[in-house]
Amino acid sequence: MATLTKAQATIAKAKNRFRVINSGRRFGKTVLAVEEIKGKALYHNDCRVVYIAPTYQQARDIAWQMLVKELKPITVGKPNESRLELTVNNLKGGTSIIQLRGWEAVETLRGQHFDFIVIDEVAMMRNFWVNWQEVLRPTLTDTRGEAMFISTPRGFNHFFDLFNLQDEDKEFKSFHFTSYDNPHIPADEIDKAKDQMTEDRFAQEYMADFRKTEGLVYKEFNRDKHVTKKTEENINETILGIDFGYTNPATIIPIGIDRDNHYWIKEEWYKTKQTTDQIAEQANLYKASKVYPDPAEPDRIQILKREGLNVREVSKDIVAGVDHVRELFKQNRIHIHPDCKNLIYELETYRYPEKKPEKNGEEKPVKDNDHALDALRYALYTTKPVIEQPRDEYWEQNGTHFVDG
Numbered sequence: 001m002a003t004l005t006k007a008q009a010t011i012a013k014a015k016n017r018f019r020v021i022n023s024g025r026r027f028g029k030t031v032l033a034v035e036e037i038k039g040k041a042l043y044h045n046d047c048r049v050v051y052i053a054p055t056y057q058q059a060r061d062i063a064w065q066m067l068v069k070e071l072k073p074i075t076v077g078k079p080n081e082s083r084l085e086l087t088v089n090n091l092k093g094g095t096s097i098i099q100l101r102g103w104e105a106v107e108t109l110r111g112q113h114f115d116f117i118v119i120d121e122v123a124m125m126r127n128f129w130v131n132w133q134e135v136l137r138p139t140l141t142d143t144r145g146e147a148m149f150i151s152t153p154r155g156f157n158h159f160f161d162l163f164n165l166q167d168e169d170k171e172f173k174s175f176h177f178t179s180y181d182n183p184h185i186p187a188d189e190i191d192k193a194k195d196q197m198t199e200d201r202f203a204q205e206y207m208a209d210f211r212k213t214e215g216l217v218y219k220e221f222n223r224d225k226h227v228t229k230k231t232e233e234n235i236n237e238t239i240l241g242i243d244f245g246y247t248n249p250a251t252i253i254p255i256g257i258d259r260d261n262h263y264w265i266k267e268e269w270y271k272t273k274q275t276t277d278q279i280a281e282q283a284n285l286y287k288a289s290k291v292y293p294d295p296a297e298p299d300r301i302q303i304l305k306r307e308g309l310n311v312r313e314v315s316k317d318i319v320a321g322v323d324h325v326r327e328l329f330k331q332n333r334i335h336i337h338p339d340c341k342n343l344i345y346e347l348e349t350y351r352y353p354e355k356k357p358e359k360n361g362e363e364k365p366v367k368d369n370d371h372a373l374d375a376l377r378y379a380l381y382t383t384k385p386v387i388e389q390p391r392d393e394y395w396e397q398n399g400t401h402f403v404d405g
Helices: 006-013 029-043 056-074 101-111 127-140 156-167 187-197 200-203 276-284 298-306 318-330 341-347 371-383 389-395
Strands: 018-025 048-053 075-080 083-090 093-100 117-118 146-151 171-178 235-243 251-260 264-265 269-271 290-293 334-336
Touching: 006 029, 006 171, 018 029, 018 156, 029 048, 029 056, 029 093, 029 117, 029 146, 048 056, 048 101, 056 075, 056 083, 056 093, 056 117, 093 101, 101 127, 117 127, 127 146, 127 156, 127 269, 127 341, 146 156, 146 334, 156 341, 235 276, 235 371, 251 276, 251 341, 251 371, 276 298, 290 298, 290 371, 318 334, 318 371
Parallel strands: 018 146, 018 171, 048 093, 048 117, 117 146, 235 290, 264 334
Antiparallel strands: 075 083, 083 093, 235 251, 251 264, 251 269
């Protein structure tokens, strides 16, 4: 067994069922994960363990070779190199099974059972809450299994919410360590990285500090301003934005509009493996006056109409739509309930590409982490209510002088 650092040992000694580790680069999280997996496999009879990295290749590169090498003396048969699985003899006289998977194949774990799950680089996992709640969490029910979540931050996304879950659920315990907490990494090397990086990038990558992601599309969005448990009773109408999906999540965003043209989003519907009929059935439950679906899916739109939904035409202008929603955030007209975790996650991760467009080209966001945001944009941009302007500004823009009286 490897000798753990003081920081790693602190985490290993914790008895909480769900441990969340927010750490800087080179902290030693892979070593910790491997030691935890080895301990569970060796000391628990018939134990089933799964390690999940962002991709299959990363699972192979990060932990597979280390596990195969260190568990070789007690491995039963030959490790399955294609499936990244190995069976080992444990100290209770039985065997344990260790699997490694990529997040892109997390659905293959549905219906299995595990005693211990390690999810590495959680901040990079797309559709995290859907897959954790619908696929992975149920696999721990029969065994009362445990989980370890490890990551370096990536803005204020789902990992930020997960890290703070300890405040409302006693089964969770969070830990924060920086790259400096690994005594095997010379401090002066980290200092050099600090000199060569932007302040925000260094704070995120080495100090494990939650910072806004660089290049965000909706940089006007602010949790303190726009996320609230407050509800508005005087809603004039409810509209829906719909983004179709199947392998990717289908999303419905119900939006209540009050008399002052403020938008209240108190819930979201965000699910994979949903047919258009199921989407229509869910949409009808909201009793919305108007529905704004993805305009790129005309066949599916016809199904919504057939099911009695008042479908309206939606603009395909992404840039103008994004600008409109950004302006609404600036004016503090959008209010989102904290239960809308996927919408909030997308707002805090949706970004522009690092490479700027060609001269005079429109800058469009990266097509990623955008299902709820597309649904939001379809509804808000197409609705486009008139927002009153100060009288002087209005007349100036329309080339007319206002004369009182």
